[in-house]
Amino acid sequence: MRNDQLTLAPARGPSGPRNGRALPPWVSTTALLMPTYGWLTIAVFLPLLTMFAFSFLSATPMGKAPIVFTLKQYRAFFDQPYLVGIGITSLLIGFWTTLICAILGFLAAVALVRSTFGKTREMLLILILLPFWTNGLVRVFSWTMVLRENGFLDSLLHMVAPDAGSIGFLYTRYAIVVGLVHGYLPYMILTCYIALVTIDDAIIEAAASLGARWWTILFKILLPLAAPGLISGAVLTFVPVIGSFMEPRILGGRVGVTMGTVIEDQFTQAFNWPLGASLSFTLLAVVLAIFATFSGVLRRGTAA
């Protein structure tokens, strides 16, 4: 199938003696690509298709119950109104996490570009990115040590005011947002930094010498120029955040019910795979809509 689409590789430069039975280029191109795309088909694309089919089943096909084709799993949002509330909670958590990451990350990227250079900047960048590539679960767990009652935050407070009560806010939505911001901030800093680092210093010096104040430079020059980085950072934060389930579980406790935890429950507790599949697919539709909307910006961002 795929072979038919392949055309010959362009003519090579001056070619020396080859052995006479050289295969046409498309054969080797296919051979090089086949293992990777075969693997991805089995591990990712077929599973997504199967899940799509499962989302139309009336029950998990494991017991004796007859299985029929139905749209009822997609009606869940109307039949079970609490799901709408959970969906809104997920979107709100995603919104606040993305907004806070964008503000903090943009400022950090500006600080990196404007107040550091050379080896120091390289070191800071590695230090900022290092946590991002370590285990997210462990980092979320770390926050329970800080936010719990009599945790690190309370200890700090009690050093200043020994009689104060607890300000630990573990098992609240604030805790979830703090944990998620911690998780995705490094990425936002990186995408903004990549956008800002190409800006010519002369532009800013020119603006300053013409009398522009720092806020004019920040909002009229740096912010517009960092916009592609901000947008790709925002997309790449928002998308995983609305699909997160361990952060709300661990940091939210009983208030941490989100789309992610509901889907997790369908597969691990309630054993209602078709409902889980339809919710997963609804989430996927949201994700794909976001990617489609911002595809132009994202492509420029990754091409840089």
Add this chain to the structure above:
Amino acid sequence: MKSLGRFYLIATLVFLYTPILVMMAMGFNESQLYELPFTFSTRWYDALWNNKILLTAGMNSIIIALITSVVATALGTMASVALSRRTFRGKSLLQLMLLPPIAIPWLITGTAMLIFFYWSGIGRGMHALLIGHVALAIPYVVLVVGTGFRTIRADLEEAAMSLGSTPVHAFFSVTLPLLYPSILGAALFAFAVSLDQFVISYFLATPGYTTLPVQIYSSIRKGFTPEINAISTVLLLGSMTVILIFARFAKPGDTRDKR
């Protein structure tokens, strides 16, 4: 302004590292209930040595990460050769197909794998984890090796061929040695991706075969002791080391052309 910027960056680092350092410190605190004042003790690390479940899960994680690294690097490098050096129709579609494993939330990919592997009879367990981890690591390998390709001039290979080398020989004697740093970097990256992977593993693990992150998650939910801090510290330092070595090969955020 400059000092304000530096102060802000230091504050950012404090925010990023404080919870991690607190978590690590509590692994060295005597109290089982994380009570303060801090009393130094290695009892949780001693306990770790006798915790068969955590040690087995840790061993599983390392074995899976090693196999994933080797397989994903081999397959991804091959694909990268075709995507970087050949011209053919449908190439941009194939490049687009590398994105879903990275871009779709792992919760969706993981539950989809669970359904398909169950339905097709592949089942769960070690082999299922390997199929999933390799699929997640391949796109990163293609990206890292592809970046390496961009820094190597294609005409070097052509020069070798014009001097009488066969294409295969030219690739192995000219291009591949120049690519080694990228390939090694990609292998390290794939190792780290697999070692830290939790969501996919969570849906594909069985009670009898888990990885370290899955075991840590179930411990966190069921009630835990500072032993979890100890093993988390080991895991964190392990993956930080791998990533720092990787950073030596391919500088993150460095998009300059080294040509």
